Amino acid sequence: MPGIDGFPPPTPRTARACAYAPAMHTVAVLALDQVIPFDLSAPVDTFGWARLPDGRELYDVRVCSVAAEVSAAGGAFTVRAPYGLETLAEADTIVLPGAADPAAPLPPEVAEALRAAAAAGTRIASVCVGAFVLAATGLLDGLRATTHWAAADALAERHPEVTVDANVLYVDNGQFLTSAGAAAALDMCLHMIRKDHGSQVAGHAARMSVMPLEREGGQAQFIVHELPPAPAGATLEPLLRWLEANCDRDLALEEIAARAGMSTRTLNRRFREQTGTTPSRWLHRARVRRAQHLLETTPYPVERIAAQTGFGSPTAFRERFRRVVGTSPRAYRQSFQAADQVRPRSH
Template identity: 45%
Template sequence: MARPVEPRRPHRVAVLVRPGVLPMELGLVHQLFRAARSPRKVPLYEVTSFALEPGPVPTDADFAVHVECGPAVLADADTVVVPASHLLDETDDVLPPALRDALARIRPGTRIASICTGAFVLAAAGLLDGHRATTHWHSAERFRRAFPAVEVDPNVLYTDNGEVLTSAGEAAGIDLCLHLIRRDHGAAVANEVARSMVVPPHREGGQAQYLQLPVPEPGARDSTARAREWALRNLHRPLSLPELAAREAMSTRTFTRRFRQEVGTSPLRWLTQQRVERARQLLERTDLPVDRVAEAVGFTSAVSLRQHLATTLGVSPSAYRQTFGGDRHIMPG
């Protein structure tokens, strides 16, 4: 079996540090990308923080961070990450000249991502016009008013428009970084990073599950978790909405409403997401033919699997396997 190709050099990640930066967001970018290793334990990313003016930069905590590098690092960056600033975001819809000049150093084709209200920077730079984007749900309405050319989705944990990505609140930055690692190097590497950080490799749903919901009356059934667990054990089967609702002894209407409140998406869309994710795992880890993979995850045919992967990942099953398959084995059964 062919082994994964070792990168010629680490992927360079530049992280913008602005006054009022959230220490958690700054730290998580370094921790997650620096934890990513090739099968031979070679670092896959090189992470560098930079400030518009090198030196001490105040955070939103009671300490500052010393940043040695300036915007010159952007000229060689492959990915640029913009964490939030509680001092600067949501105060101005136009980029300050120094920040505008710094972003102008980014090479064409460089990937740029925001965490939390860092999306305000990307929007002010015009990078999100005509695209779907997210930010912290608390700031979503302000974002929508300030940037009407951007399609705001406050319910998701992150959005991916190819070269431009956005994520929701602080912890959603973890989801975004793992998504980028998964996109670059496959689920196995991302899962290993998640395991080392003691975080889930993929969280279900979006921000909707973190919004404050009405408190149910005592004894009310308010969980669809059992139905989800049962569905994950039976992805190979055709699963219907009435069948899932029956697992929780709910009507389909009530189940759908509760499911969307708890997971942030519809039951059938969630099922498709889980089937795609299971298919990715089988393509990476086994030599099963594409039609067998489709059968194992509950798609009706190899054609259906190809269509869903093309829509979700932009590649065919064979192309995905060629990129991320590496060393595989045939699973029993």
């Protein structure tokens, strides 16, 4: 029979172990103006689910801000912050949700408080475009970080001292952590809970959040892998359309060059100039795009999709697909296939 919050009732042995419970860990979630609601609620809920087997809480989660109230992104409601900025100095972990305008100037008092907390050894984590807040303090300089894939280029351009990796769900540098889109905040928070209190507590928090403790793949599977475009009016534009339409064929570089009416050497140079990549890489990306579409919209087996996308063999298809998308064709299909395309089980 389940006990408190889904844990089994404590036995005398677990009760004795819980008598030596760790000290309460304070998590400060900083709500800046125009805070993104899900970014704010994800760490509040996930840390809130962390319990010892006897039901005792492990984290004291406090929402704090510069002002008593801040607007949520979109203006649908306001967020009342019970705690002020001084909470950052008292916290063991600080979480920075994203805001609607990630490029908005960071209030000097916030930057100063975050740097002071970091100097004291406080763990600081960002959610989605909250990485812009953390990067603005200079604390990510020289480190690897992530953010939502759609904002990754902007983060890299705004903060060139930060190595931005748009292909992962979160990055743990020890004291500083960053997560990708808002849902990746759950992955990052579960990771921190597991580091703090072990897999049993983290697993329980994952179940209560209806999340796997670890997700396969990374952020790359959610990225729309656009083909490198040619500039408007570029001479290669007709060739690119032909390549996309014929990507199921085994196309040698010589055949592509003949189609374009140029030598292979000239073709490679023009491709670099107009798309920033090689014909081979462009063609592989086109094949992966078509494979994604087939996985999402058809029940075809991997062998058939490999043949229809020009990969030659299922093994080559799986290897290239994982390299580009970050997960397997099967896992991608499970995540993105429309419900009406799922084959009924045989009885």
